[in-house]
Amino acid sequence: MDNDTIDQIIDRHEGRAGSLIHVLMEIQSKNHWIPREALAKVSQKLGVPFTRVMQIATFYKTFSLTPQGHHEVHVCTGTSCHIRGSQRVLDKIQSLLGIRAGETDSNSKFSLAKGNCLGCCTLGPEIVVDGRHYARMTPEKAEEVLKKYN
Amino acid sequence: MSEILLQIDGKAVKAKQGMTVLDAARSADIAIPTLCHHEQLEPYGGCRLCTVEIETRGRKRLVAGCLYPVEPDLIVRTRTEKIDSIRKMILELLLAHAPDSPQLQDLAREYRADRDRFEKEASFCVLCGLCIRYCAEIKKKYAVGFINNGARREINFIPEIAAGECWNCKECFPLCPTSYLQAAYHLTEALAFPSLSSRSASKRLVTTTTL
Ligand code: SF4
Ligand code: FES
Ligand code: FES
Numbered sequence: 001m002d003n004d005t006i007d008q009i010i011d012r013h014e015g016r017a018g019s020l021i022h023v024l025m026e027i028q029s030k031n032h033w034i035p036r037e038a039l040a041k042v043s044q045k046l047g048v049p050f051t052r053v054m055q056i057a058t059f060y061k062t063f064s065l066t067p068q069g070h071h072e073v074h075v076c077t078g079t080s081c082h083i084r085g086s087q088r089v090l091d092k093i094q095s096l097l098g099i100r101a102g103e104t105d106s107n108s109k110f111s112l113a114k115g116n117c118l119g120c121c122t123l124g125p126e127i128v129v130d131g132r133h134y135a136r137m138t139p140e141k142a143e144e145v146l147k148k149y150n
Numbered sequence: 151m152s153e154i155l156l157q158i159d160g161k162a163v164k165a166k167q168g169m170t171v172l173d174a175a176r177s178a179d180i181a182i183p184t185l186c187h188h189e190q191l192e193p194y195g196g197c198r199l200c201t202v203e204i205e206t207r208g209r210k211r212l213v214a215g216c217l218y219p220v221e222p223d224l225i226v227r228t229r230t231e232k233i234d235s236i237r238k239m240i241l242e243l244l245l246a247h248a249p250d251s252p253q254l255q256d257l258a259r260e261y262r263a264d265r266d267r268f269e270k271e272a273s274f275c276v277l278c279g280l281c282i283r284y285c286a287e288i289k290k291k292y293a294v295g296f297i298n299n300g301a302r303r304e305i306n307f308i309p310e311i312a313a314g315e316c317w318n319c320k321e322c323f324p325l326c327p328t329s330y331l332q333a334a335y336h337l338t339e340a341l342a343f344p345s346l347s348s349r350s351a352s353k354r355l356v357t358t359t360t361l
Contacts, residue, residue: 049286051292051308052292055295060299
């Protein structure tokens with residue numbers, strides 16, 4: 001994403017300190033990560049001290065301050081999904097993508113993260129790719145899902 | 151302003167509306183230990199060392215003295231067996247992080263806290279937020295802030311701001327109950343503006359040679 005898009009997001013909330021989290025979430029979802037320069041601009045335009053922006057941006061796991069892959073894969077490792085075998089799903093995905101949870105592959109295609117309960121325990125084990133939920137995962141099914149994003 | 155009458159450790163104390171239990175106790179020369187409290191700063195309630203017992207209409211509970219506003223007929227106890235054991239525990243936990251803090255050691259002596267009760271996890275900073283709040287509320291410079299959350303929380307100097315502001319201020323240094331703040335600043339300084347830190351190094355050199 002180009003800087004213009006980030007600028008537009010920030011400009012729309014100019015002077016509104018209360019929109020801080022909102023702006024950060026918008027940048028995160030459009031750009032997949034938030035560069036430091038963008039944080040500085042957010043601070044300046046919204047009138048929120050930079051330390052405060054940093055505090056919020058580093059507090060929530062939602063925000064990434066390092067570049068992320070084009071597709072974000074989350075594997076639920078919450079209690080319900082764990083009991084239903086999410087570890088095997090995670091192992092499979094890690095070996096398919098060649099990265100561990102918390103990492104991004106070298107051509108910035110996939111980022112992998114773990115989550116503790118992604119919200120649909122009854123459908124576990126689940127994985128979420130770019131916000132789309134996939135239920136009742138097995139290592140084989142997870143492989144099929146990832147193929148769609150290749 | 152209406153006057154409020156309350157009782158602290160059996161003593162009748164007059165206070166004004168809007169005062170905290172801590173304010174009222176101090177005005178009557180009753181000591182309540184504090185760590186994260188600072189006269190000039192907004193109440194924070196981070197350390198819980200100021201925990202006291204209050205009683206209203208026959209019900210007792212524990213509150214943070216530095217936050218709790220006075221109310222008529224409130225009964226406050228600042229030292230009971232229970233309070234002492236809570237303070238002892240808090241101190242022991244804090245000492246696992248900052249074993250060499252003189253302020254904590256003094257309190258540990260008073261409350262018989264064992265410095266070695268918990269395994270050391272020397273992060274040095276006890277996250278009292280004094281430095282951060284002072285920089286923000288009094289100096290309005292926002293040069294230092296918290297980052298991350300939970301067990302990974304730490305203070306962080308913003309090099310771009312620190313480079314311009316901290317060198318001539320450093321008023322937060324003496325506020326820190328541990329030695330961590332100074333260390334964190336010198337680290338930022340050394341990494342972010344080597345020219346400045348060589349200046350401070352040469353200054354240190356000068357002071358040592360003149361001694
Ligand atoms: S560096 Fe010192 S003053 Fe700042 S939060 Fe940590 S313990 Fe408190
Ligand atoms: S544990 Fe996986 S969705 Fe709740
Ligand atoms: S002094 Fe009251 S909580 Fe720290």
